[in-house]
Amino acid sequence: MARERDEHDRFERPRRHTKPRTKVRPNYDAAATARVVTIDRGRYTVTLDPSTGSGSGSDPSTGSGSESRVITAMKSRNLGRKGVVVGDHVRVVGDVSGDEGSLARIVEVTPRRTVLRRTADDDDPVERIIVANADQLVIVAALADPPPRAGLIDRCLVAAFDAGMQPLVCLTKSDLGSADELVAMLEPLGVKVVVTRQGGDLEVVRDALRDRTSVLVGHSGVGKSTLVNALVPDANRSVSYVNAVTGRGRHTSTSAISLELPFGGWIIDTPGIRSFGLAHVEVDDLIKAFPDLQDAARDCPRGCLHTAAEPECALDAAVADGSLARERVESFRRILDSMNQRDDY
Ligand SMILES: Nc1nc2c(ncn2[C@@H]2O[C@H](COP(=O)(O)OP(=O)(O)OP(=O)(O)O)[C@@H](O)[C@H]2O)c(=O)[nH]1
Numbered sequence: 001m002a003r004e005r006d007e008h009d010r011f012e013r014p015r016r017h018t019k020p021r022t023k024v025r026p027n028y029d030a031a032a033t034a035r036v037v038t039i040d041r042g043r044y045t046v047t048l049d050p051s052t053g054s055g056s057g058s059d060p061s062t063g064s065g066s067e068s069r070v071i072t073a074m075k076s077r078n079l080g081r082k083g084v085v086v087g088d089h090v091r092v093v094g095d096v097s098g099d100e101g102s103l104a105r106i107v108e109v110t111p112r113r114t115v116l117r118r119t120a121d122d123d124d125p126v127e128r129i130i131v132a133n134a135d136q137l138v139i140v141a142a143l144a145d146p147p148p149r150a151g152l153i154d155r156c157l158v159a160a161f162d163a164g165m166q167p168l169v170c171l172t173k174s175d176l177g178s179a180d181e182l183v184a185m186l187e188p189l190g191v192k193v194v195v196t197r198q199g200g201d202l203e204v205v206r207d208a209l210r211d212r213t214s215v216l217v218g219h220s221g222v223g224k225s226t227l228v229n230a231l232v233p234d235a236n237r238s239v240s241y242v243n244a245v246t247g248r249g250r251h252t253s254t255s256a257i258s259l260e261l262p263f264g265g266w267i268i269d270t271p272g273i274r275s276f277g278l279a280h281v282e283v284d285d286l287i288k289a290f291p292d293l294q295d296a297a298r299d300c301p302r303g304c305l306h307t308a309a310e311p312e313c314a315l316d317a318a319v320a321d322g323s324l325a326r327e328r329v330e331s332f333r334r335i336l337d338s339m340n341q342r343d344d345y
Pocket residue numbers: 172173174175176196197198199218219220221222223224225226227
């Protein structure tokens with residue numbers, strides 16, 4: 001679903017060996033592959049995949065923990081208006097040495113597996129993709145100070161399901177409040193929850209993040225930086241961060257920034273993202289994240305929106321005959337409703 005809307009899908013990649021090479025469509029199969037870690041004023045900081053750069057041959061999608069070469073690149077003209085976002089897998093040509101002052105060119109963007117969008121707002125009327133290719137959305141909420149808002153968590157869940165990303169709810173500041181209520185709220189949806197506090201044991205969090213690409217979202221003050229610094233002890237000195245900061249003065253943009261986890265995988269922080277684009281989400285897309293509900297909904301009348309107001313929704317029948325748990329249907333309807341409430345996230 002997310003893939004169908006991917007703007008890049010309309011542009012076919014040149015297939016290896018099937019088409020004759022022409023001057024019109026250069027073949028970049030030999031170009032180095034890299035991933036975009038942050039963007040600042042038209043300059044893309046990318047890390048060269050270890051297999052292209054140093055020849056270690058490890059899987060670039062999981063991150064091996066080895067030092068990746070960081071280079072600065074610009075978008076090539078042939079990409080036209082096509083966007084390049086954090087998390088994109090790209091091909092780069094030109095000076096890929098990564099030496100001070102060097103500048104490579106991004107010539108191709110690999111089709112995206114997932115896309116996460118933010119909504120249009122006053123500053124920018126277009127709903128834009130903010131992160132590509134992430135497989136997990138980590139929704140960070142504090143148990144107190146600031147108090148958690150269930151509606152926001154629900155909206156983030158919708159964004160995750162719609163984007164084809166697995167949600168993980170991370171409840172911070174467990175020293176200040178109990179997680180029981182939120183855990184009970186999320187359990188019927190099958191959403192994984194981890195509970196943390198500053199200075200606490202992070203093993204469960206590490207296990208949930210290991211070898212995946214996770215996007216962190218959460219409001220200011222919930223303890224996101226505290227968490228990132230605990231997971232990536234040298235976050236402020238990491239290659240991508242330093243490059244973004246020292247490369248061209250201060251890192252002033254609000255671009256997402258991708259950090260390699262020392263235990264494998266990546267986390268992408270999203271400063272300044274206040275809301276997700278949910279306007280395009282269809283009920284039929286959302287329900288795909290719940291195969292049992294989707295299955296039961298096959299008996300719904302055409303055009304059924306599956307809300308509690310629908311007189312003949314088959315989800316109610318399934319609850320009545322015991323094939324679906326009432327809490328699960330009610331929880332699904334709750335996140336369905338959250339979609340239509342205008343609010344941050
Ligand atoms: N009591 C308590 N305080 C915490 C915990 N984690 C973080 N804090 C405090 O909460 C405040 C906000 O933490 P940050 O990590 O800066 O939060 P953030 O989400 O990164 O916020 P921004 O930097 O504004 O985006 C700081 O004063 C932290 O010391 C925790 O587990 N328990």
